[in-house]
Amino acid sequence: MAVIFPSWTNKLPHAIGVGLPVVALAAIAGVWYFFSPEFTDVGYRPKQPIAYSHKVHAGDLGLDCRFCHNTIERGFYAAVPPAETCMLCHTTVRKERPTLTPLRLAFKQDKPIKWVRVHMLPDYAFFNHRVHLAAGVGCISCHGRVDTMDVVEQKKSLSMGFCLDCHRNPTPNLRPVSQITNMRWDAKIANYDPKTDPHRKRTVEPPLHCSGCHR
Ligand code: HEC
Ligand code: HEC
Ligand code: HEC
Ligand code: HEC
Ligand code: HEC
Secondary structure, eight states: OOOSSOGGGGGHHHHHHHHHHHHHHHHHHHHHHHHSHHHHOTTOOOOOSSOOOHIIIIIISOOOHHHHSTTTTTSSSOOOOOHHHHHHHHTTTTTTOGGGHHHHHHHHHTOOOOOOOOOOOOTTSOOOHHHHHHTTBOHHHHHOOGGGOSSOOOOSOOOHHHHHHHHHSOGGGBOOGGGTTOTTOOHHHHTOOGGGOTTOOSOOOOOOSHHHHOO
């Protein structure tokens, strides 16, 4: 009888079964190793095209984060504002300043300002601002005291361990939804307990299973 499948092929399904996940994991680990340092490092603080300061605008002037990051509660991305938003004030405020020349140019030529991305997860991890904000997790939990930063810098690792630490025990990180952008809010001073918050209709259940964040 002609041998169509030599006997070694009997082991093939097994080899594929074991081999594929190993290859997949190696690929993920490779992507993680080669692409992450620049983006996942705590302290990453790129130079921006305009010396815009959160300390001045969100701290001293007290502008709410959502004045500029106005899509954050609706979409996936926390849009960084276009020049028009800045020009609401800077057509009159400090308009002669050379520090604002790139802003005026971008506005006049209708070109986007080339802000450098600070925080960035790898593509294989899923993240959505909206869900977190609706559950009452404040910006400060993941970005630190942005209102004191002249230049935005990454304060938390945004690693899988960082996400899971909170997902396992979210309660200490919850606040009233009305306070999510308030950088001075303190659970102890406010004597806040999510369980007695009348605005909370349900208990939050952040995903712990792999496919919750790797879809
Ligand atoms: C007047 C407009 C304005 C306000 C108000 C503002 N931001 Fe920003 N934000 C910007 C601009 C412009 C950038 C991009 C340049 C930069 O990174 O500094 C930015 C960038 C950021 C980044 C980094 C984004 C990235 O690339 O990863 C974070 C985080 C952030 N803002 C959080 C906040 C928080 C939290 C508040 C409220 C306390 C706030 N912002 C208030 C305009 C604003
Ligand atoms: C609500 C009004 C308002 C908005 C909106 C606003 N600014 Fe300002 N900005 C100010 C004021 C007021 C100052 C001066 C603050 C001070 O010096 O104490 C200032 C100062 C600055 C300075 C420093 C100018 C200098 O040399 O003294 C820069 C740069 C700047 N803003 C950029 C931006 C950018 C970029 C945006 C949009 C992302 C923006 N601003 C949005 C009000 C605003
Ligand atoms: C639970 C953690 C968490 C909270 C809370 C959070 N952020 Fe973020 N933020 C992130 C992560 C993670 C990224 C990177 C997202 C990516 O790469 O897809 C990010 C990115 C950003 C960016 C860059 C643009 C973007 O969407 O990727 C801005 C701006 C920003 N956040 C502002 C804010 C502001 C303002 C708040 C509060 C209203 C806030 N964030 C609350 C984790 C958080
Ligand atoms: C400080 C606490 C905290 C941190 C840090 C945090 N999360 Fe969450 N996460 C939550 C809470 C609370 C929910 C909402 C659960 C609910 O509404 O039942 C949530 C929900 C989610 C969901 C479910 C959203 C959906 O659409 O189903 C995903 C995915 C998620 N988080 C991913 C991440 C990732 C990725 C990170 C790290 C970059 C992260 N989270 C960091 C608290 C946190
Ligand atoms: C709460 C969200 C979340 C959950 C749940 C989660 N991951 Fe992740 N995972 C992440 C994030 C975010 C990263 C990217 C970390 C970075 O940029 O350093 C990551 C990275 C990884 C990596 C790349 C290597 C590494 O450690 O950074 C692997 C492999 C991985 N996850 C596997 C898993 C497996 C298997 C599970 C289920 C047991 C799981 N993840 C559950 C958020 C999550």
